Amino acid sequence: MSPTISLKNVTFKIKEKTILEGVSLDFPCRRLTGIIGNNGSGKTTLLRLILGALPLTSGEIRIDGRAISSFKRKELARLIAILSQNTFSDFAFPTQEVALMGRHPHRGRFESFSPEDHRIAEQALRMTDTYRFKDRMITQLSGGEEQTVFLARALAQTPQFLLLDEPTSHLDIYHQIRILDLVKSLTREIGAVIVIHDLNMAARFCDRLVLMSQGRIVAQGTPEEVLIPSNIERVFNIQSIVRHDPELDAVQLTFLNHAIKEAAYA
Numbered sequence: 244m245s246p247t248i249s250l251k252n253v254t255f256k257i258k259e260k261t262i263l264e265g266v267s268l269d270f271p272c273r274r275l276t277g278i279i280g281n282n283g284s285g286k287t288t289l290l291r292l293i294l295g296a297l298p299l300t301s302g303e304i305r306i307d308g309r310a311i312s313s314f315k316r317k318e319l320a321r322l323i324a325i326l327s328q329n330t331f332s333d334f335a336f337p338t339q340e341v342a343l344m345g346r347h348p349h350r351g352r353f354e355s356f357s358p359e360d361h362r363i364a365e366q367a368l369r370m371t372d373t374y375r376f377k378d379r380m381i382t383q384l385s386g387g388e389e390q391t392v393f394l395a396r397a398l399a400q401t402p403q404f405l406l407l408d409e410p411t412s413h414l415d416i417y418h419q420i421r422i423l424d425l426v427k428s429l430t431r432e433i434g435a436v437i438v439i440h441d442l443n444m445a446a447r448f449c450d451r452l453v454l455m456s457q458g459r460i461v462a463q464g465t466p467e468e469v470l471i472p473s474n475i476e477r478v479f480n481i482q483s484i485v486r487h488d489p490e491l492d493a494v495q496l497t498f499l500n501h502a503i504k505e506a507a508y509a
Contacts, residue, residue, distance in 0.1 A: 246307035246322075246403055247271050248293060248434070253302035255288060262288050263458045266302070272403065272434040275427055277445040279438075279469075280455035281478055286438040289455075290406050293436075295319055306404075320348035324397035326390075328409040338384070338392050339377040342368050345399025367395040371425060387418030394422060398429070405429065407437040411444070423448045446470055447493045454478060470494050 248270040255263040263285045270276050278286045291297045293304060295311050304311040306322060314322075324345070345367065346360040368374040373392050381389060390410060397405060407426065411419040419441075426435050427448050439445045445452060446466040454462040454469050456478045462469045467487075475483040475496065482499040 246434075248404060248436075249305045249308075250289075250293075251303050251305075253289075253292065253304060254300045255285075255292060255297060256300045261458055263292070266458075266460060268453060268460070268463070270404070270434055270436050273430050273432070274450045275430045275435045275437065275448060276451045276453065277437050277439050277449035278453045278455065279440070279442060279445055280461075283457075284455040284478075285458040286455055287408055290325065290408055290436070290438060293406065294323060294325060317348045320400060322402055323404045323406060324400040324402040325406040325408065326394050326397045326410045327407075328412045335380040335382045337377070338373060338379055338381055339364065339368065341381050341392055342373075342395045342399050345396040348400055363401060364395075364399045367398040368392075370398060371395040387414045387421070390414060390418065391422060391425075394425070403433055405433060405435040407435065407439075409438050409440065412440065419444065442470060442475075443495050446495060447491055466494050470496060 250266055250268045253263055253266040254261070266285075266289065278289065280286055288297065292299060293311070295314065295316070299312075306314075311319070342364040343356055343360065346356055346364060349360065350356065365374065365377075368377060371391050371394055373388065373395055376384060376388060376392065381392060384392065394410070405426065411422055414422070423444060426437065429435060430450070437445075437449070439449075449466060451464065452462075452466050452469040453460060454474055461478055462474050470485055472483050472485055475481065475485075484497045484499070485494055486497070487493070488495045
């Protein structure tokens with residue numbers, strides 16, 4: 244049976260400020276779920292709570308029925324890997340060593356990497372088409388190449404879930420599509436949750452979307468169900484035109500500028 248990450252009535256506060264309130268969600272395996280919303284809506288906080296990096300104020304998070312709090316750190320790292328937007332390295336490690344770092348959760352504290360670890364790291368590099376950089380230093384790669392290597396490191400963890408926090412935000416369009424297309428293909432075997440700002444990319448690649456605002460869920464469902472003009476205006480304060488693109492077989496949005504919006508209400 245495929246595992247599921249489940250959140251039930253999750254609330255997170257910092258002092259008196261509520262960041263998330265009453266969030267209930269299921270993230271199924273073999274699906275790419277996109278988390279969208281305006282700045283400050285709690286998207287990244289949600290991922291950090293799933294990783295156990297922040298303490299819940301109330302509610303519960305479970306993986307396949309087991310509470311996140313009951314997992315040891317390495318045990319959780321064998322189940323969930325994360326790729327963030329700021330994964331650049333200031334240290335000149337060879338690319339193949341960066342990928343091999345993904346095997347740390349599977350090794351003891353002073354245990355050396357096994358031939359199997361090396362095989363899995365190499366497989367991750369080949370899967371992401373970065374094996375050709377294996378002998379180059381990570382600092383010698385472009386931003387898109389570097390980010391793809393860090394994706395290989397995450398895959399070397401052999402996780403059941405992959406969390407991605409705006410992984411394409413600083414990349415050119417080629418590397419954006421390349422990474423999202425790869426992540427989409429991975430969901431034939433694992434689950435993936437991505438925080439993403441580009442709504443058209445979200446519509447094109449995600450199976451499900453969760454739209455958030457001010458720490459709450461506004462809508463969730465298929466891209467067609469979530470990306471409707473009333474939801475876009477409610478969360479982003481901008482009007483939009485939503486059409487189905489037959490070439491992409493996905494909804495695509497055109498955004499109207501504020502002057503047009505203001506005129507519409509005049």
